[in-house]
Amino acid sequence: MSKTEVGFNEQHRLQYHFSPKEMWMNDPNGMVYYDGEYHLFFQHTPHTSTPDFPNMHWGHAISTDMVHWKELPPAIAPDEHGAIFSGSAVVDYNNTAGLQSGKDKTLISIFTYSPANGVQNQGMAYSNDRGRTWVKYENNPVLQNQGIADFRDPKVFWYERDQKWFMTLAVKDHVELYSSPDLKFWTKESEFGQSIGAHGGIWECPDLFSLSDGNGAEKWVMLVSINPGGPNGGSATQYFIGDFDGHKFTAEHSDIRWLDNGPDNYAGVTWSNVKRRKLLLGWMSNWEYSQIVPTNKWRGAMTVPRELELVKIDGQTYVASMPVSELNTLHESKGLKAGLALNSSVDLAETYDIQPSKFDLSFTIENKPFELKLSNDDGEYLLVGYDLGNREFYIDRRRAGKTSFSDAFGRRNTAKRISNDGNIEIRLLVDVSSIELFTDDGEVVMTSLFFPNSDFTHLELSTESKTTLKGFEINEMKSIW
Structure with missing residues (x-):
């Protein structure tokens, strides 16, 4: 099927x-890796381009590299228990649920049922054919609501030490942890977050996982999305670093930290069953305007997949994220240099014959202000740069085209630099109508x-003065369609 036939030339x-x-x-929902395939499920209404919440399904796509995707028919549909809201999926290697019926291991999804009365419960479905078809568990729901509003978004993981499953669940303004031996019967273990973190809105889409700090020591990371209350308005994802003892999670810091400081990365969670890497994908939009952005046939896209790691800065540990290396297969090299001497300004598109509607740019610059200006002949432009005086990275989309659909959209968004000095490392991905800025090896990230x-x-x-960009590389990006 050609790009024109499916509409990806819009x-x-x-x-x-x-x-x-x-x-x-x-x-993004149910992200799991099994038998060479990355599964991406997602909140999807198949018949409307705005969210029809009573008719919410799990959409489904698969990939062998997280870059090239094949969209499959919707996987899980609403039933008498309600619409299918966010959740997760795991591989039940030990057949703890007793649902395996063939040679393939059972994939099990745990998701939120959202009925018309608003009392949300957690349901389960399973697949014995590598995720192609799903069967609802006959005794759903597996975790019933005890009368709490906003009881949703289960993220499940296997805890090897105690040989049992754990679930993080968003409960209005905090996270609750549950355990289970078989994914069917759940016991509440603990709560986290009532008195820590950002509380400007409802907590959603928690995720708890371990990461190495680079010295062999293990730390635990809790992701929590919040809407509203983000650093640049609307929805965003915060994170906490700490310890999990098999019962409760304890954070080691009290300051608020954002996984992405831009306005358009929300509800990001990690893939389960991926060895030696922690891979994340987020929804690239914001609830302040997601339903009215100027796309008609479709609404909604995902960020590029990102790999998470822990970094140490001035004695503090942070979560950094960078694009996965698999994206480099899309490079069409046009201009590669070990260093680029810059007197004041240069049009990189003209110099390297790059189409700036989709590219991947990397360079290292001295600790000084710089600015990138993407523009067209209609007088529209997007600004990306670093303000040395305020130690802020910024993305300014006030004059980058259509903004009148929402008062919340046409803004200059900023993020403080974490590193105190030294060279600034930049990675910038642009794709027609999105920009993802990764600074200092992913210490500060902005998506817009x-x-x-x-x-x-x-x-x-x-730049304001003559400088040399080290490690300069710019590549036009191939389309995946």
């Missing part, structure tokens, strides 16, 4: 990020949408 359609063929998409009326054709990089 205005603003991303060319190397996953978006559904048509209709509405939000949170924008909607120019025509593609950007110029990419001007400027």
